[in-house]
Amino acid sequence: MEFSAIAPARAVDEIASQVRDMIAAGALKPGDRLPSERDLSARLRVSRNTLREALRALEHGGIIEMRKGATGGAFVRPGSSGAIVNGMRDLYHLGAITPAELTEARVWLSEVVVRVASDRATEEDFAALEANVDAASKAANFDERAKHNREFHIILARATRNPILVITMEGIVEVFAQFIAQIGPSDNTFILPSRRRFIKHLRARDAAAAAAEMSKALVRLQTKYMAQWSARSAAGQAAD
DSSP states (O other): OOOOOOOGGGHHHHHHHHHHHHHHHTSSOTTOBOOOHHHHHHHHTOOHHHHHHHHHHHHHTTSEEEEOSTTOEEEEOOOOSHHHHHHHHHHHHHTSSOHHHHHHHHHHHHHHHHHHHHHHOOHHHHHHHHHHHHHHHTOSSHHHHHHHHHHHHHHHHHTTTOHHHHHHHHHHHHHHHHHHHHHOOOOOTTHHHHHHHHHHHHHTTOHHHHHHHHHHHHHHHHHHHHHHHHHHHHHHHHHO
């Protein structure tokens, strides 16, 4: 690992850039340990405080993992969706993603996922989806049922065998949990029967019917959720 001395003005960014470049080039691989703080700060000719700031940025970005103890240090992480998911959640809280855009994107992405999964899903995927629906039907409360309902979409995305679709769905599902927490719980009794019909179509490899069933349910939810959001917003404005 050949680290180079860097300019102090952009030290943190340049340290992070060197680590990313080494990962891209294969000089650093998942599980590899970076040199010790003392060694690395000497190679880079920066203070240990500057180095720690750069390592914190890399950790926040999901690139490395900081471990404590005698065998600790900075380790390159395996691929993780955490940084993308956290970024989407932050964008939602900052207002860069609106509830309308969120619910709309969920409908569109789900249709793509369904059509791909109809072709690629295995018996194990079907079983996982069915187990999820059974668990949701037995949920003791709204929060538990909502958790299973969100996991359903991630299980379905995994059936595509495409990590980009999985990561994107994980991000949307996480942001959706924040959205639902804002508008409050509601009973959607049509979801479980719709999910059972959906799985039947998916098992039959009927992509058109499966996509239609999924879209119908999600559009219905979208209409309901946006009405709740509008009512909440109006109530907030009246209170002001």
